[in-house]
Amino acid sequence: MAQTYMIRRQNAEFKTTSTRLASELSTGLTSDVSKRFSGDFSMISSVETSLTALQAYKSASNEAGQFATVMQTTLGLVQDQTTAAVSALLLTSNSASHTQIQNTSNDVMQKFEVVVSSLNTQVGGRSLFAGAATDGPAIASPTAIIASLKTAIAGQTTAVGVEAVVNTWFDALGGGYETIGYLGSTTSIAPFKIGIGQEADVSITAADSEIRDTLKGLALAALVSEGALAGDISEQALLLRNAGDWLLTVGDRQTGMRASLGSVEAQIETASTQTASEISALEIVRTELLSIDPYDTASELEAVQTQLETLYALTARISRLSLVDFLR
Incomplete structure (x- = not known):
């Protein structure tokens, strides 16, 4: 019995050792870390801790990069729609017919709907332009916004009167846009931590003046298709041209906003490259510390x-x- 027990014990030991050595030979790394460092894990622990932190920064950089890229694409679409609307609106002359005015306004209404829809874009279930309220849309539906504006301008008989009401609706503190139009948070989304002491700020929201003024200009022209100043072609034409002039001034600010976002994208790319380089270097160090002689x-x-x-x-x-x- 003693001999049988001894043979079984030796058999188990040989099998365990064989399995360990086979694993080390296939991975090139020691499986007995404690023996390698004589119980002092400070060096390898430091490397592992740094790698864990860098992997977290890498993940944050990837998320921030995706967030910023989709946001840039969306803003590009908004600017394209705005530019196209300006071209059509500024061509509206005093001699424009009722049909021409309606067609132009209908076209701007469609662009308004596209812009609102794009500003409600989500990435990974998170709304881009709603600030900290990432779990819901940034802006109310085009139908809801236009309906509120139609009620507000009721009784106005001049282009100047309609503009004044629409300006108040969009710009006034606690006005229509802040209570009905913008559904996001007044608190910006927290910056992404993309590296040691590095943060990527992608806090553009639909409450920002550049976006708010874009929506204002488009809505101003779209209201004509909804009956604003009905029966007065000259005032309708004036309203469309004024909306075009307004959107023309917004274009430069849209470009500035996109340029600022582009700088953040470059920052994220630089941080990602740096993090990837550091991860690669530490993985080489870890391999050298744990490697075995084949x-x-x-x-x-x-x-x-x-x-x-x-x-x-x-x-x-x-x-x-x-x-x-x-x-x-």
Whole structure:
């Protein structure tokens, strides 16, 4: 019984050692970290901690990069729609017919709807332009905004009167845009931590003046298609031209906003490259700290396998022994 127990114990030890050595040979890394560092894990622990932090920064940079890229694309679409609307509105002359005015206004209404829809874009379930309120849309539907504006301008008979009301609706503190139009938070989304001491601020919201004024100009022209100043073609034409002039001034501010966002995108890209480089360097250090000598390990594995085969042969021979053979 004692001999059987000893053989079983040796068999288990050889198998465990063989498995360990085979694993080390395939990965090139030691599986006995404690033995490698004699119980002092400070160096490898420091490397692992740094790698964990860098991986977190890498993840944040990827998220920030995706957020900023989609935001830039959306703002590009908004600017394209605005530019197209300006071209159509500024061509509206005093001699424009009712049909021409309605067609132009209908076209701007469609652009207004596209802009509102794009500003409600989400990335990974998070709204881009709603500030800290990322779980919902940034802006109310075009129908809701236009309906509120129609009610507000009721009774106005001149382009100047309609403009004054629309300006108040969009700009006044606690006015229509802040209570009905903008559904996001007044608190900006927190900056993304993309590196040690580095943050990416992508806090553009639909409450910002550039976007608010874009929506104002488009809505001003779109109201004509909804019956604003009905029956007075000259005032409708004037309203469309004024809306075009307004949107023309907004264009430069849109470009500035996109340029600022572009700088943030460049910052994120630089931080991502730096983080990837640091991760690569630390992974090399970790590999060097944990690597094994493949020749020595292969030799040791072969020796253990030979011992295991010898043990199997010895076990088989012992199992054939009998008292009769011994007495002979």
